[in-house]
Every structure is written in C-alpha cells, then in structure tokens.
Amino acid sequence: MNWLIFLKYVLVMALVTYLVRVVPYICMKKEVKSKFFKSFLAYVPYTVLAAMTIPSILFATDNIWSAAIGLIVGIIVAFFERGLLVVAVSSCAAVLVVELLQRFVF
Amino acid sequence: MNSFKRGFFDGLPIGLGYLAVSFSFGILAVKSGLSAWQATLISMLNVTSAGQFAGLTIMISGGSLLEIIISQFVINLRYSLMSISMSQHIDKSMTLPKKLFFGEFHTDEIFAVGMGHKEKLGSKYFWGVIIAPYFGWALGTFLGGVCGEILPAIITSALGVALYGMFIAIVVPPMKHSWKITIVVFIAIAMSLAFKYVPFINKISSGFAIIICAVVASLLGAIFFPVEDKEENKA
Numbered sequence: 001m002n003w004l005i006f007l008k009y010v011l012v013m014a015l016v017t018y019l020v021r022v023v024p025y026i027c028m029k030k031e032v033k034s035k036f037f038k039s040f041l042a043y044v045p046y047t048v049l050a051a052m053t054i055p056s057i058l059f060a061t062d063n064i065w066s067a068a069i070g071l072i073v074g075i076i077v078a079f080f081e082r083g084l085l086v087v088a089v090s091s092c093a094a095v096l097v098v099e100l101l102q103r104f105v106f
Numbered sequence: 107m108n109s110f111k112r113g114f115f116d117g118l119p120i121g122l123g124y125l126a127v128s129f130s131f132g133i134l135a136v137k138s139g140l141s142a143w144q145a146t147l148i149s150m151l152n153v154t155s156a157g158q159f160a161g162l163t164i165m166i167s168g169g170s171l172l173e174i175i176i177s178q179f180v181i182n183l184r185y186s187l188m189s190i191s192m193s194q195h196i197d198k199s200m201t202l203p204k205k206l207f208f209g210e211f212h213t214d215e216i217f218a219v220g221m222g223h224k225e226k227l228g229s230k231y232f233w234g235v236i237i238a239p240y241f242g243w244a245l246g247t248f249l250g251g252v253c254g255e256i257l258p259a260i261i262t263s264a265l266g267v268a269l270y271g272m273f274i275a276i277v278v279p280p281m282k283h284s285w286k287i288t289i290v291v292f293i294a295i296a297m298s299l300a301f302k303y304v305p306f307i308n309k310i311s312s313g314f315a316i317i318i319c320a321v322v323a324s325l326l327g328a329i330f331f332p333v334e335d336k337e338e339n340k341a
Contacts, residue, residue, distance in 0.1 A: 001139055001140050001141075001144060001165070001166070003144075006140070006144050006165070008171065009161070009164075009165045009171070009174060010144075010147060010148055010151060010152075010161075010165075011151075012171050012174050012175060013148070013151075013152060013157075013158075013161045013174050013178050014151035014152050016174070016175050016178040016179055016182070017152050017153075017154055017157055017178050017182050017185075018209075018210055020178070020179060020182045020183060020185055020186050021182070021185045021186070021189055021209045021210060021212045022189070022205070022206060022209035022210065023186070024186040024187075024189045024190045024193070025189035025190075025192065025193050025205050025209040025212070026193075026202060026205050026206065026209070028189075028190050028193035028194070031194060032190075032194050035332050035333075036328050036329070036332060037328070038194075038333065039327060039328035039331070039332040039333045040324045040325060040327070040328035041187065041190060041191040041194070041324075042191070042333050043287070043290050043323065043324035043327040043328065043333075044184070044187045044188065044191060044320060044324050045188060045191075045214065045217060045218055045221065045276070046276075046277050046280065046281075046287055046290065046291050046294075047290060047291065047293075047294035047319060047320040047323040047324050047327075048184040048187070048188075048214070048294075048316060048320040049214055049273040049276055049277050050273075050277050050291045050294045050295050050298070050319075051294045051295065051297065051298040051315070051316045051319035051320055051323075052156060052270075052273060052316055053270045053273045053274060053277070054295045054298055054299065055298065055299055055302050055303075056270070056312070057267055057270040060266035060267050060269075060270060061263045061264065061266045061267060062259075062260075062263040066263070066264075067266075067267060070264075070267040070270075070271075071267070071270070071274070074267070074270070074271045074274040074275070075274055075278055077275075078274045078275045078277075078278035078279060079278055079279075079282065081279045081282075082275070083119050083275060084119045084120055084122075084123045084215065084271075084272045084275045084276070085119040085122045085123050086275075087271045087272065087274055087275035088123045088126060088127075088267075088268045088269075088271030088272050088275065089126070089268075089271070090271070091267045091268070091270070091271035091274070092126070092264045092265055092267055092268050092271065093264070095263065095264040095266070095267050096260065096261070096263075096264040099260050099263060099264065100260065103260070
C-alpha cells in the first residue's frame with residue numbers, strides 16, 4: 001500500500017486507540033469507593049473477553065468443526081489452569097489435528 | 107523477587123502467546139497488500155488485537171478515516187473500562203508521565219495479569235510486564251509478514267484460534283473459583299450469541315455488540331452479585 005495513504009490510516013488509528021486507553025486512566029484520580037462500581041469493574045475483563053470469543057472463535061479457522069474442537073480443547077486445558085501459552089498452543093494444535101484428519105481420513 | 111522481575115515473568119507467557127497471534131496478523135496483512143514493515147508499524151503503534159484486525163479490513167477496502175475512528179473507538183472502548191479498573195490498582199510511583207506512557211500498553215492480557223495481583227502495582231512492575239508482550243507482538247507481526255507466504259494454509263488456519271485461546275485462558279480459571287463470575291460470563295455469552303444470530307439485532311456491528319454485552323452483563327453482575335472486598339481480586 002502507498003505509504004502516504006497508509007500513514008494517514010495508521011496514525012489516526014493509533015491516536016484513537018491511545019486516547020481511549022489513556023484518557024480514563026489519567027482522569028480517575030480518586031479511589032472508587034462504591035461497591036456497585038467496583039463490582040462492575042471487576043466483572044468487565046471477563047465479560048469483554050467472553051463476548052469477544054464466542055461465537056467469533058467458530059469462524060476463525062477453515063471450518064466450524066475444527067474451530068469448535070479448538071474451543072473445547074482450549075476450555076479443558078484452561079480449566080486445569082495451564083496458563084496463556086499452553087492453552088493457546090493446545091487450541092491451535094487441536095485445530096491442526098482436526099483439519100489434518102478431515103483432509104486425509106474423512 | 108523484585109517487582110520488575112515479577113512483571114517480566116508475568117509478561118513472558120503473554121509475549122510468547124502474542125508472538126503466535128501477531129504472526130497470524132502479519133500473514134493476513136501481507137496477504138491483503140501491505141508490506142511486512144507496514145504491518146509491523148501497525149502493531150508497534152497500536153498494540154491491540156481485535157482493533158488491528160478491524161482496522162486492516164477498513165484500510166484495504168479503502169474505507170474512510172471516519173470509519174477507522176468509529177471502529178477503533180468502539181472496539182477498543184473496553185480498554186477505557188480496563189484503564190478505570192487499573193487506575194484503582196496502582197501505587198504512588200505511577201506519576202502522570204508514567205501513566206501517559208504505560209497507558210498505551212493496556213491490553214486484555216496485561217490487564218488481566220496485573221489485576222490478578224493482590225497488592226497495588228508500581229512503575230517497576232509495569233516496566234517488567236510490558237517488555238515481552240510488546241516485542242513479541244511487534245516481532246511476531248514482522249515474522250508473519252515475512253514468512254507467512256511460505257507456510258501451508260492449514261498452519262495459518264490453526265493459528266487463527268491462538269488469540270481466542272489466550273482469552274479462554276484468562277476467563278475460565280476464575281469461573282472455577284467463583285460462581286458469580288460464571289453466571290456473569292454466561293450472560294455475556296448468551297447476549298453475544300443473540301447479537302450474532304437473532305434477526306434484526308444481528309445488524310449491530312460486532313464492536314458495538316461486544317461493548318453492549320460486556321456493559322449489560324457486568325451491570326447485572328454488579329446489581330445482583332456485588333463482590334465483597336476480599337473477593338475483588340478473584341472477581
């Protein structure tokens with residue numbers, strides 16, 4: 001892509017992303033006391049990531065079946081608290097195995 | 107262990123995970139017509155997952171800057187919520203210039219490991235925790251851009267779930283320990299499925315849908331299952 005056009009896009013993108021992250025960070029000076037707001041904030045990371053993962057993960061690979069197995073394997077490995085990397089790699093490996101089976105066996 | 111080291115070791119698995127995920131971003135970017143350097147620059151300046159994937163789509167389709175602004179704002183708005191949470195979890199060493207600097211590195215995963223600590227975090231911790239994720243993200247993008255072409259399609263397909271694998275690793279363990287989190291997560295998932303499959307509301311863009319799911323589910327959680335102070339780090 002032409003660098004001039006590209007830079008226009010990427011700088012605008014980076015600026016918006018930066019402001020979205022930093023403005024609330026520097027504006028919150030006082031400690032939040034409200035139990036309601038604290039609870040809300042505590043739930044945010046989990047609800048965001050859950051909504052981002054399901055159902056999008058099902059469309060992240062070649063076909064829905066390999067993705068579904070990748071999801072299930074990821075959940076099982078995560079259940080045993082194996083950490084980010086192990087979960088991600090197991091999930092990828094499961095997809096790979098399923099797609100190899102689909103191609104060469106079924 | 108001092109807090110720099112602890113941060114570094116917290117960041118290490120994230121960095122390795124990012125290496126895999128950004129690798130798939132690099133592949134996609136070059137396939138779409140960007141150079142490997144351009145792809146790397148996107149990663150170095152943005153450090154986001156979903157936002158970058160969406161931004162790339164708009165760029166290559168020749169979309170308007172307004173589209174870029176709206177999409178990045180909506181998709182990344184979750185970072186605002188995380189930044190507010192994080193602002194409650196840092197000590198006095200986090201001065202204004204440091205906040206202006208470290209704020210850029212608030213990603214889903216760095217946020218999750220940071221909030222997992224009981225004590226408040228200082229600037230030494232943040233120096234440690236951002237190293238591996240930042241360089242992993244940039245390097246992975248570059249490598250994906252350079253070697254993506256030679257990898258078989260079946261490998262790139264498998265890498266497609268790497269990002270979600272990391273998300274699963276963050277969400278599932280706390281669900282084991284807290285029924286409150288479990289319920290709230292299931293509410294978010296049910297809503298997310300509705301935004302995908304229920305006619306009419308499935309017209310809403312996925313970025314907006316994620317925000318709505320997260321805000322509504324977290325609000326319901328805060329109303330019906332408020333967390334006690336001692337539970338706060340778990341939840």
